[in-house]
Each structure stands twice: as C-alpha cells, then as structure tokens.
Amino acid sequence: MSKAVKVQKKFGMAEVALIFSIAILVVVVAVPVIMIFLTAFFKDGHFNLAGVVEVLKQKDTYLALKNSLIIAFGVTLFSTIIGVFFAWLLARTDIPCKKALNAMFMVPFMLPSFICAMAWKVLLSPRSGYINKMLMAMFHLDSAPIDIMTMGGIIAIETMYLFPFVFLQVSGALERMDPTLEESARISGASLWTITRKITLPLVMPSIVAGALLVCLYSLAHFGVPSILGVEKGIYNIPTKIYERIYASGGSYEAIRVGTILATILVICATLILKLQNVVLKKGRFQIIAGKSMRPVVLKLRGMRWPLFIICVVYLLLTVVMPTVTIFLIGGLKTYGLSFLPKNMTFANYAEVFQMKMTRSAIWNSVYLSTLTAFVTMLAGVMISYVIVKMKVKGKFILEFLGVLPYSLPGTVIALGCILTWSGKFGINLYNTAGIIFVAYIARYMAFSIKSNSAALEQVSDSLEEASRSCGATHWQTLTHIVVPLIRPGMINAFFLIFLPALRELTTSVLLYGPTTRTIGVAIYALNEDGETVRAAALAGIALIIIFIGETFIKGLLARLDKTKRSA
C-alpha cells in the first residue's frame, strides 16, 4: 500500500508537467541547435576545426561578421540615446499632448522595418530617390546629398524602428520609479544634473540595459533592412550572407554547412552579449518600485516646451508618416518611376493583391500561421513558466536553461536548425510545408511567451493557490479557477507579443518557405527582388493595414471581453 502511494507521488502532476515541458523545448529548440553545432564542427563524422577556420578566413564571411557587429553596435547606441531621450521627455517633463505622443511613439514598433526600408530606398537612394532629386533640384547639386544604401543608412533605418524597445522599457521604469528618492536628494540641495546622474540614471539603468540588449540581439541578426539597402552595394551582414550562400550555390550541403558555421558565430555573439548584460546589471541592483508610487515631479520646460514638442512631431512625421505615405503612394503608381500625378495613379495594384494567387495565399498563410503560433506558444509558455515559477520539482534547472536558450537564438539560426532537423533526418519531413515555418516560429517566439507568463505568474501569491487547495479544489480546478484568470493579462500580452511580430516575419520564413507557403514578408520581399516594386508596395500597404487592425481592433475587443467578464 505504502509503496503504491510512493510510486504515485513520484509521478505526480509536477513530474509529468516537467517532463512534458522539457520535451517540448528539447524537440523545438534544443535539437535544431545541436544539429547546427554538429553540422558546423563535424564533417563526415570527424571533428573538423580546420574547415571552420577556413570559412572564417574567407574575406566575405569575415566582412559579413564585421558588418553585423558594426550594425548591432551602432543601432544599439543610437536606439539607446533616442529611446532614453524621448522616454524622459514624455515621462518627466510637462510636454504638451503627452498621451497622444506616447501612443504615437509606439507606432514605429508596429511598422515592419523592411517595409520602411523599401520606402526609404525610394526616397533616398542615390540619384533616383525622390527626396534626393528634390534636394538636387533645389540646391543645384551635381550628386545626391544623401545615400541611404550605406552602412550608415542601414544603421539609421534600423534605429528608427528599433528604438521603441528602449523607449518602452525606460518610460515604464521612469513612471514606476519611487519619486521620494529624487525628492530627498533635491531637499538635500543636489542640482538637477547631480540628481539625474546619481539617482535617476542608476535607477533606470537596468531598464536601459534590458532595452538596449533587445535592440542589440535583434539588429545583430536582422535580415530585412540590410538585404534591401545593403546587398546591392555589396554590404552583407551574416543573415544576408547565409541567404546568399544558400541560394547562390543551388542549396548544396556545403553551403548549408557554411551557413551553420556563420550561425554558430551569431549564437556565440548573442551569448556574449547576454553575459555582458548580467555583468552590468549585477554591479548595482536597486529596487525601482517601492510600494505605491506618487506622481513624479515633472520638469518645467518653460520656453523649450513647444520647440521640443515640435521636435517630437517632426521626428514622428519623418519616421512614421512619410514612409507609410510613400508605401501607399508607390502602391498606387501604374508603374515604378512615374511621378505622383493623378493621371499616373491607379487602384489596380491593390486589387491585384487580392486577385493574384501568390499574394492571396501569402496573406492567408501569415494570418493563420501567426494566430496558430501565438496561441500554441502562449499555452506552452504558460505551462513551462508555471513549472519554472510555481512547482517544486527536481530537474527544474534543465527547464530554466532551455527556457532562456531561444532568447539568444537569432531567426536565421532557428531557420537553419529547422531545415536540418525537419527535412526527414528524424523521420519527419516538414520541408516545403507550413509545418516547418510553424515549428520555427514556436522556437523563435517561445522566449517572449515564457517571459511574459513568468512575469505574470510571479505576481500571483502562492497563498491563493494554497487556499484553494485547502478548500478541497483539485490541482486542475485551482489552475482554471484561480491561476489562469489571474494571469490572463499576461497570457493576452504574450499572445500579442507573438502574433504581431509573426505576422510580418521575414528573417526566418525567407529561408523556409515553399512554393505554396510564402508569408506576407516573403511575398513582399520576392516581389521587390523581382522588380515588381509597385506590387510589392501595394502588398506592403495592405500588410500595414492588416497589422494596424490586428493591433488596435483585436486588442480592444479582447480588453472589452476581459472587462465584461470581470464585471459579471
């Protein structure tokens, strides 16, 4: 009898959940990564370091690595400066129309950076760029004043659309910060500069670093912007190099192997960056949020109030409104290169998006793939973070390790890993199906889900669950009646953190798509590469509308559902 109980205990719900969680992460994340390392370092069953060194010695791979690092560094630096500045401006000063500005600064987050890169190429490419032409005519210049198709251009465009990562983190921290700390410094006679330097900055430093880190990881392995602005001029970063190698060589095994070696370097860089973050953050840990925070004192801008407001508006006009309008205008041209006169405009391209089989299926693929990924990854994330946060079970550290692993895996790496893992080597062949994109998306976005759900779960006190259990509820009842309702905001948040990026995904799907499984990102990219610029722009315009609807409409709907449920 007692033996039976023991056995039952050993295989309780905790163990089952743990094993299941580990299994998911191993299959979706760990196996592809191991396949990449194996392919990179072993050739015909032998350890082959010489081959790796040889690849790294080649000038083009070495240059690609250098460019990747320079872009990542530049984008991180500028995003941090711009993000912190605007966050401070909106959180700590009396700038007018705060609410509207706050909402508007979130828009660059929604815009897919490669679509904007297309718009900027149209506006600022040397010679044919509309703005360049205008400036040349205005000031009688012989050559174009701005060339967007350079490293500087790539860094500038990526910064424009990545800085919200920093902005979001920092403005959140500034709003939640305990203002009494600053207050007491001021009473003690410290100047504003001293307060900023000694109190405010150290307090928000963890948020700045967290935001900068996200930007850095993202730009290190970003495909879209460099492929549109750089490749034509011979500027490659690692993802565009991997893409070119694989397609130029007819998909040979050797090319995939070179790809895996480059991918390994990306993983090493990402891991180093994560380590660096931990070192920086360990130096000084402060409690940012202390109880009920009071409204922080806002700085009176006085005479600078309106000029700074105008700077914000101009910045938004330049980075948000202008590229968006450009995309819609180009999409309305009869053919590329004409001027924007009414006689040259047509709605035919937009209509074609819904008539052409390829674009129609691309929209459908993206919509259902991102919905499905978001839903499945969200649920898996709830389970995994529940085991990590709430359960006391042996072997949890494996899960913790596997849980942070996807965080340092760039999209290109995941795509290569999925090709190696899911092309029939292990009996399952998903190549050319939507399935391979689906598993790649799960691997890519799992980190978002675990993060969001863990944060929500950590706020749920254990005492609530204990109370439920001691009242006689089963584990399952406790879960569905107590835990899930409490973490629902975290779950919804996770859903959108995955759904929206997946909807416009390019980096991963560009390596995985098959003849019938193009995503919106791939379709726009392919049309643009094929010289169907106006069609690409029309599809991009429709993609922007879909993303906008997804962001506002569905979010609003879910928020309302949540409210009615709570009041009932």
Next chain:
Amino acid sequence: MKKVLVVLMALALLLPSMAFAGGSKESGGMNLMIYTSMKENLISQIVDKFTELHPEVSVDYYSAGAGKLMAKIATERQAGSVACDVLWTSEVPDFIGLRDEGVLLPYKSPEREYVVSTIDDPDGYFTAARLGTLGICYNTDLVKEPPKTWDDLLDPLYKGNFSIANPALSGTSMVSVAMMVENLGWDYIQKLADNGARMGQGSGQVVDDTAAGDTYAAIGVDYITLDKIAKGATLGFAYTDQMLVIPSPVAIMAGTKNEEAAKLFVDFLLSKEGQECVAAAYTLPVREDVEPRMDMGLVHPDEAKARAMSLDYDALADNKEAYIAKFTEIIQGGN
C-alpha cells in the same frame, strides 16, 4: 472569454490539419506544380488559359529566380520529396546538368516539330518553350539615342550608369554574361567595368532602377521591359546588332507523380494557343505561326535565331560558377 478560447482551440486544431495536408487537394482530378522563372504576368496568363482548357487539372506554380528554384529543388532532393513536376526557366545549363544527373523525364511532345530554337535536345529531355531576348532597356528621359551596338555602351554617357542583373540571382543574366564573354571576350566586360558598369539585383529590379532613373540603361529582358512600357514607364527597348537570345526550356521531373498532367501542360505550352499567350506577354514565341508583338519592337523567332550570339551550353554547364565569380570580381573591382 471561455467562448473565445473554445473557438480559438477549435481553430487551432482545425487549421493545421488543413494546412499540413498541403497540396493534396480534394479536387479529385490531377495536380500539377510548376516551378518557373517566368514572371507573374506571363505565367499567370498561361496557367489561366490552361485551366480553362483542362479544368480537371489543379495547377499551382512557384515563380522565382532560376537560382532560387534550383536551390529549392536541390534541397528538396536532399529532403527526399520534390514538389516540382514541371520546370520552366531560362537557365539552359541547369537543364543540361539535371539531364545528366538523370532527374529529368524525356518527353517528345507532338508539338515539338514546330519549335524554332537555338537549342535542341534530341532525346527530348527538355524543349524550348519561349525565346527570351534581352536588349538594352533605357530611360527615355536620359538617353535620347538608343544604343545600336555593344560598343555604344562604352560611351561616357553610361559612365556609372549602366547595370546588369546579378548572374547569381538571375538565369537570363547568367546566360547573357556567358554569351558576352564568348562573343565579345572578357576584355569587353573589363571595359564595361572601367566605364563604371554596375551589378544590380534581379532581372526585374534593374529595369525598375532604370525606369526610376537610378541607372540610364540596363540589359533588360524583353517582356519585363515592354510590360512596363505598356503601363507608361519612361523606358525604351532596343536590340543590339548581335542579339542575346536565350531559349527557356521546359522539362518534366523524372520523379513526378503527375506525369499525365505534366505532359498535358507541356503540349499546351508548345501549342499555338499556348504560344499566343507567350507572344501576348511581349516575349518571343518559339513558333513561326504565331505573330510576335512587332509593334513593340520585337522580331520574328527566325530573325532572332539568325542574329543570336552563339554559346556552347554544354561547356557552360561546367564553368557556370567560375563565370559568375570572375564576372562579379571584375564588375565589383571596377567600382
């Protein structure tokens, strides 16, 4: 919320079963997957017409650059399942390579006897289904006198303003480069490079760049350029004395599960009706009994064949990669 969850759950279960069943549509009839480097406005017309005549075949196509298609097929072969039934691109060396590897299915269509082409595979592993021509596509705002000979392109007018599509990405560009090398020599490529010629992206992109005025002129594929001219682009299209004529062969993959449908499609493509679609899309048909768009400056297939630059395709199949590498080095070294 619960209801939403239930609906989402149901969708989550339903969608993958729909999606991952992939391709095996329940139309009851035959399926066909075409991989082609022909652009949307050409292939979609042909597929529409074919579906009209053969409603029992459910046709799907994948249109991308020849390099990408070959990469896809190579990866598919490694993965053990080739989705492609019919391959139709402009890169003849690929077809020779695939034939020698035994991946193509020989098929002598009854329509073959009407075909006029610069290539011929006597065993019928592939058949030309279009005579692609390339000419000089130029911006009419910037170039008043269209070039007539290849040497005209070395004029200072084109300094830094002439572009050729990336031969690693575009099959037509690859073959054009090889033809220029064999007929005009590497010297000529070097001279182009010295005059600041640039390497663009795909074969469509160079035309768009020219339309936008980013370059003055480019080597442009006939139907891509003429389609844009028809839509009002400020472009012109001119043939040089020695013409770039690139046949686009069509072939059936050996492992196809849809052999019957594939043969139907090849027959249709080579038939008078199929070739009329080809001609209507501003490119050269392979049949003399179909009238090309002379009004747009195109020529008859016979004349194209007579003016065409020669090329040893068998040799090219072997040194394709070397050509691409050397060309890239010369052009990018010149900038």
